Amino acid sequence: MLVLIAAVGNQNQIGLEGKMTWRNKEDLQFFKEMTLNNKVVFGRKTYLEMPKLTGREIYIVSKKSNELNTITDFDSFLVQHKNDDELFFIAGGQQIYEQALKYCNILLISRINYDGNADTFFPYFCKSMYELITYTMNTFTLEVYIRKDYNNEYDRNNR
Numbered sequence: 001m002l003v004l005i006a007a008v009g010n011q012n013q014i015g016l017e018g019k020m021t022w023r024n025k026e027d028l029q030f031f032k033e034m035t036l037n038n039k040v041v042f043g044r045k046t047y048l049e050m051p052k053l054t055g056r057e058i059y060i061v062s063k064k065s066n067e068l069n070t071i072t073d074f075d076s077f078l079v080q081h082k083n084d085d086e087l088f089f090i091a092g093g094q095q096i097y098e099q100a101l102k103y104c105n106i107l108l109i110s111r112i113n114y115d116g117n118a119d120t121f122f123p124y125f126c127k128s129m130y131e132l133i134t135y136t137m138n139t140f141t142l143e144v145y146i147r148k149d150y151n152n153e154y155d156r157n158n159r
């Protein structure tokens with residue numbers, strides 16, 4: 001099972017010059033709570049720019065192998081895990097979100113009140129394909145999107 005997790009500005013900004021442009025402690029804590037003791041997938045560019053994460057099993061998407069868990073065939077990975085019982089959090093950046101979005105049954109989007117510059121963005125997606133639940137946090141809004149066809153597909157594959 002693939003769960004996408006992202007922090008997104010008002011115009012779908014996600015990053016600038018390899019980094020996130022805001023620092024939202026509450027959202028970082030949310031990310032930690034969700035991903036702790038789980039498997040987390042990052043694109044190589046995001047992975048290289050971020051601080052080392054502990055307590056999580058990190059997978060890096062890259063065409064070049066390295067010493068960590070590297071996913072070189074991302075398409076096959078997405079197809080394989082779309083509906084299985086192994087949980088992976090898909091954690092960006094832009095290239096990774098673009099390719100993974102249609103395979104993720106749940107999207108956890110922290111909507112940050114940010115209107116500034118960016119050079120990477122969260123991709124467009126068709127909101128009517130999802131049920132949306134929103135939670136008002138202190139410093140952001142959490143948008144939880146659940147694919148409407150998720151339960152049907154899950155039942156079919158696990159019959």
Ligand SMILES: NC(=O)c1ccc[n+]([C@@H]2O[C@H](COP(=O)([O-])OP(=O)(O)OC[C@H]3O[C@@H](n4cnc5c(N)ncnc54)[C@H](OP(=O)(O)O)[C@@H]3O)[C@@H](O)[C@H]2O)c1
Binds near residue numbers: 005047049061099
């Ligand atoms: N706001 C958020 O929640 C959030 C979350 C994560 C990242 N970000 C931001 O996003 C930005 C980075 O995004 P990005 O799009 O530039 O880079 P990215 O998605 O992090 O990484 C791109 C790299 O992933 C690898 N890759 C992509 N597709 C692949 C495939 N099909 N097969 C094999 N490898 C593949 C390639 O690595 P190789 O070149 O090694 O082959 C590619 O250069 C940063 O600014 C970061 O801060 C924001």
